[in-house]
């Protein structure tokens with residue numbers, strides 16, 4: 001026998017007065033009893049095997065590879081940190097399932113002050129057997145009635161109460177207040193509860209009861225309550241062990257080891273649910289015939305086999321089965337059984353505890369047996385005591401093996417050779433059987449010799465811990481409410497969007513008529529989309545988006561070939577003098593020509609210039625005002641083509657033939673129109689936002705002629721600059737606008753485009769931080785920095801393929817110290833901001849396509865929209881949200897969105913090609 005095998009003998013040694021050989025009792029009795037007791041002996045090797053196998057089962061479940069058999073479950077509990085002891089407030093705690101057929105309600109006051117404890121009030125209610133086995137609704141209604149009864153005698157009035165629900169059954173938790181029962185264990189088997197959210201069932205019952213306003217804020221397993229309630233000050237307590245009606249433990253696991261969690265940092269409390277441990281190889285050798293009978297006759301045969309050897313619900317039953325067996329075989333009670341001995345569940349944990357107590361003399365045991373309706377002989381008492389000791393000792397040893405597995409896990413995951421750890425213990429088996437803890441402790445010392453374990457009894461039966469979790473959950477719920485309030489103005493209704501569409505539509509009409517309107521509706525002198533007959537080599541410039549590009553566009557029979565180069569425009573140039581800006585542009589062209597071997601050639605040039613220009617012809621465009629980040633002096637009010645030509649002249653070496661100036665929306669429409677003749681709208685959602693479309697010339701007041709069409713640059717970025725969007729504008733939009741270089745201008749653009757969305761998000765994050773909702777209320781210097789939160793982060797953060805941990809990495813790169821709750825909230829902020837942007841954009845597109853449909857007097861319009869811009873292209877959901885909004889608001893238009901592949905430079909070249917062709921014709 002190995003070193004701890006002797007523990008198995010404790011049942012003989014530990015029970016004073018056990019009949020030893022030679023004592024006056026029938027030898028066959030002694031043999032029969034000894035044979036039974038022998039079955040309950042567990043060797044050190046067997047315990048080690050259980051420890052190893054359970055550890056394997058735990059690690060497998062952590063990796064998410066649990067086999068088909070219900071091994072241990074390793075359920076994350078959403079408790080991420082052990083309490084600081086600063087939590088405070090009054091909480092109601094409802095406990096169901098820990099202690100057999102009783103339900104407990106507590107009123108717990110947390111003071112937030114170390115050492116200052118207010119005793120909780122509590123009341124226990126017995127759950128009738130028919131309620132434990134009846135319909136689920138009946139059980140929850142019973143719980144709600146108990147709550148009311150408890151509160152009736154307290155001075156609570158109408159105040160809203162926060163409740164923590166200790167529900168001690170295996171549950172899949174998906175949040176602190178969401179928990180689906182997997183299966184009943186112990187003596188419960190109510191119908192229609194498995195697979196349901198027990199928090200919701202309790203809420204519904206409280207509502208049906210209608211007596212108090214109670215918010216169920218958190219749900220916890222009893223092991224978690226036990227661990228969390230550990231008195232602060234005794235060092236961190238990171239394991240909670242319960243041996244009550246059933247048995248289980250929870251412990252703090254490294255989050256990165258929990259496959260089902262999307263988390264790579266910190267720790268999370270895992271409820272092991274070791275009661276369902278079932279490895280036949282490890283458990284089989286220690287199971288007795290009595291265990292098998294007990295399992296067979298239980299409410300859940302085959303399930304919770306480990307629990308059935310340890311939990312308080314079963315210890316009495318095991319003793320009963322052994323005694324009945326011995327009585328039947330004539331070894332006890334003169335060979336008589338009794339109705340009590342024959343009825344399941346008649347010997348309770350209390351009876352066993354009393355009889356097993358070493359200080360209980362034979363007379364006491366005798367008395368208990370008599371109370372049970374048995375008629376013991378003098379020697380029976382001693383044998384019965386031995387049976388009780390054997391059953392409980394084995395339970396404590398098995399529990400120790402399981403705890404040793406948890407300790408090994410902790411040692412391993414924390415890479416600590418010697419572990420110093422506090423284990424909070426709770427449950428009636430600990431309270432009533434002082435020997436249980438001592439056997440447990442000794443066995444653990446032998447099985448996990450490197451661990452220094454300190455056992456701490458739970459406070460208020462775990463009630464305080466439940467209140468702690470509830471306090472944290474209540475804080476999180478309050479944060480969520482603040483988040484929702486903050487984001488509410490971003491969530492637009494269909495009516496609001498329809499109103500935007502209607503206003504846009506009206507502003508378009510006014511703009512076309514030359515009446516006061518925030519939409520300028522600028523004629524572009526582009527009268528037709530390409531017809532495919534365009535040919536030639538062209539130079540193109542593309543200024544005003546993220547990149548400044550110079551391009552060589554070859555339009556030939558086989559298609560269009562493009563070579564291009566990106567040049568940077570430093571901010572000091574974009575916001576310096578006009579002359580400097582245009583000189584820089586010409587320098588880039590010269591460089592490009594040299595690299596392309598085009599020096600000396602004077603190719604026709606199309607200039608995509610993505611700013612509002614009043615055009616008098618294709619090659620004339622007066623810059624009305626800068627938008628986006630540009631602000632070069634002495635340009636507004638000037639003809640941009642002239643400014644370019646002057647710069648060319650200053651740089652005498654080059655000759656360039658500027659034929660057309662086009663807005664990027666127009667370039668995009670033309671570029672996509674080359675592939676699809678239905679493309680009659682151009683849309684940009686990038687640094688800025690804007691749209692153009694083919695309008696009937698008769699509707700354009702500022703251009704002569706009544707027949708044919710002309711492309712109109714709406715400049716919708718300025719929509720709302722007359723105050724018409726003020727209803728939708730939030731305080732964050734106001735902040736972004738005020739801090740911009742053009743306050744009061746481009747209000748629609750500032751709610752939609754890439755240059756601003758990151759800033760809106762940043763302002764929301766600042767606000768949420770000031771409310772204490774984010775980043776633990778700590779304002780960081782980084783977040784105060786303008787433009788630190790790029791719009792591309794929205795696209796990255798909202799990407800479906802990205803785990804929350806990657807979201808956090810992005811934010812951490814920004815120097816934001818966040819928790820995973822923070823990461824989730826930031827994601828929600830991004831989603832709200834980008835969704836509003838896409839929907840507003842969709843409302844704009846709906847207004848445009850509806851106008852075209854009505855212009856043409858069509859019942860249904862089939863049309864394509866050419867789109868460009870980094871936000872539209874890179875954001876994972878923007879384009880589908882735009883399309884969905886358009887479908888909703890313009891149901892009579894069948895709209896296809898075409899993403900421009902080649903940028904608007906190709907379109908500018910095509911406009912130039914058409915112009916050259918027409919010019920040639922006029923010359924002829």
Ligand code: BG6
Nearest residue numbers: 545546664686687869870903904
């Ligand atoms: C580019 C076009 O692809 O998209 C530009 O060629 C346009 O003309 C730009 O201005 C818009 O997107 P962003 O994101 O670069 O502003």
Ligand code: GLC
Nearest residue numbers: 168169170185246247248275
């Ligand atoms: C049962 C339950 C478990 C609980 C334990 C102790 O094993 O399934 O959730 O923690 O009993 O009450």
Ligand code: GLC
Nearest residue numbers: 610611612627684688690717
């Ligand atoms: C800004 C410009 C507009 C351009 C848009 C997209 O709104 O004013 O001309 O089309 O940005 O780049």
